[in-house]
Amino acid sequence: MPTIAFTHHLQRHAPAHTVAVDANSVAAALNLVFAAYPALRGYVMDEHSHLRRHVAVFVNGAMLRRGDVLSNPIPPDAEIYVMQALSGG
Amino acid sequence: MSVCELPDFSDESLLRYSRHILLPEVGIEGQQAIGAAHVLVVGMGGLGSPVAMYLAAAGVGRMTICDDDTVELTNLQRQIAHHQADLGRLKVESAAAEIARLNPEVQVEALARRVSDEPLQALVAAADVVVDCCDNFPTRHALNAACARMAKPLVSGAAVRFDGQLSVFDLRHAESPCYHCLFPDDGGEANDGPCATFGVFAPLVGIIGSMQAAEALKLLAGIGESPVGRLLTLDARSMQWRSLKFKRDPDCPVCLQRP
Numbered sequence: 613m614p615t616i617a618f619t620h621h622l623q624r625h626a627p628a629h630t631v632a633v634d635a636n637s638v639a640a641a642l643n644l645v646f647a648a649y650p651a652l653r654g655y656v657m658d659e660h661s662h663l664r665r666h667v668a669v670f671v672n673g674a675m676l677r678r679g680d681v682l683s684n685p686i687p688p689d690a691e692i693y694v695m696q697a698l699s700g701g
Numbered sequence: 702m703s704v705c706e707l708p709d710f711s712d713e714s715l716l717r718y719s720r721h722i723l724l725p726e727v728g729i730e731g732q733q734a735i736g737a738a739h740v741l742v743v744g745m746g747g748l749g750s751p752v753a754m755y756l757a758a759a760g761v762g763r764m765t766i767c768d769d770d771t772v773e774l775t776n777l778q779r780q781i782a783h784h785q786a787d788l789g790r791l792k793v794e795s796a797a798a799e800i801a802r803l804n805p806e807v808q809v810e811a812l813a814r815r816v817s818d819e820p821l822q823a824l825v826a827a828a829d830v831v832v833d834c835c836d837n838f839p840t841r842h843a844l845n846a847a848c849a850r851m852a853k854p855l856v857s858g859a860a861v862r863f864d865g866q867l868s869v870f871d872l873r874h875a876e877s878p879c880y881h882c883l884f885p886d887d888g889g890e891a892n893d894g895p896c897a898t899f900g901v902f903a904p905l906v907g908i909i910g911s912m913q914a915a916e917a918l919k920l921l922a923g924i925g926e927s928p929v930g931r932l933l934t935l936d937a938r939s940m941q942w943r944s945l946k947f948k949r950d951p952d953c954p955v956c957l958q959r960p
């Protein structure tokens with residue numbers, strides 16, 4: 613089953629550990645997590661259900677094209693990682 | 702740059718840089734390239750401090766450093782180029798003094814202003830490598846756009862709390878992605894809060910900043926491989942790194958401006 617994990621930065625609103633998700637796309641996986649952590653949605657998605665600015669999603673360590681990443685089918689062993697750009701210096 | 706422009710080494714310089722010159726990956730030629738180089742460092746805070754200090758110690762010939770802030774007490778916990786006696790002083794003046802203490806051979810141009818305005822392209826054009834140590838997204842995007850247009854390598858680092866990020870955008874090469882390919886600035890407002898309200902673990906900026914200095918020197922001396930198309934992320938709580946791959950986005954509006 614695919615798994616999903618969130619950068620520490622988002623873990624105030626998201627699961628603190630990697631969780632298994634019965635999903636065949638990143639969008640489906642995110643929706644499962646949003647159901648349990650409703651506040652998370654606003655940090656990951658914008659009002660048009662696109663990835664929010666400065667959020668990036670990696671599947672098995674590689675970024676997919678931004679337009680496709682949510683809807684493309686993912687393999688059963690997919691490890692989804694949701695992260696956010698940092699600006700601090 | 703041509704060989705005739707490279708500086709000759711005095712006996713003292715040979716001694717000063719001997720532990721670099723002894724490395725076959727650096728050698729005399731690599732050290733000469735470092736000495737002939739001009740690096741633009743944007744931000745003289747937590748990341749900019751170790752970047753400027755390591756580049757100075759390593760003998761980078763010219764550095765332009767930019768920051769419009771003054772040194773505050775809250776900075777001294779991690780911004781190691783600045784000292785107690787520098788409180789209230791411009792960070793670029795304090796850092797320039799620290800660079801001179803480390804290595805008086807380095808020529809420093811200290812610019813006490815934010816760089817997300819007009820002279821940015823000229824500043825980037827004059828540099829061999831640009832190091833992004835700033836604390837805000839508008840400057841990160843502006844620097845990326847200038848480096849894309851001028852085809853300059855950009856060493857990008859960021860650090861907040863216990864989390865660090867590092868990547869190199871080598872915009873001299875067509876296949877390299879840019880910062881905007883990785884983190885586009887469309888898609889609503891960023892929902893990540895003002896960075897000044899977060900804490901920062903003191904040595905985290907030393908870890909990430911030292912890596913930025915390493916990547917800048919590698920680019921200047923032509924050593925090894927840069928993490929181009931790879932975002933390295935550090936969670937210093939567990940000291941776990943991730944290496945995440947990304948490619949140039951064919952729809953990236955910044956990359957469309959590249960020569």
Ligand SMILES: [Zn+2]
Pocket residue numbers: 878879880881882883949950953954955956
């Ligand atoms: Zn791009």
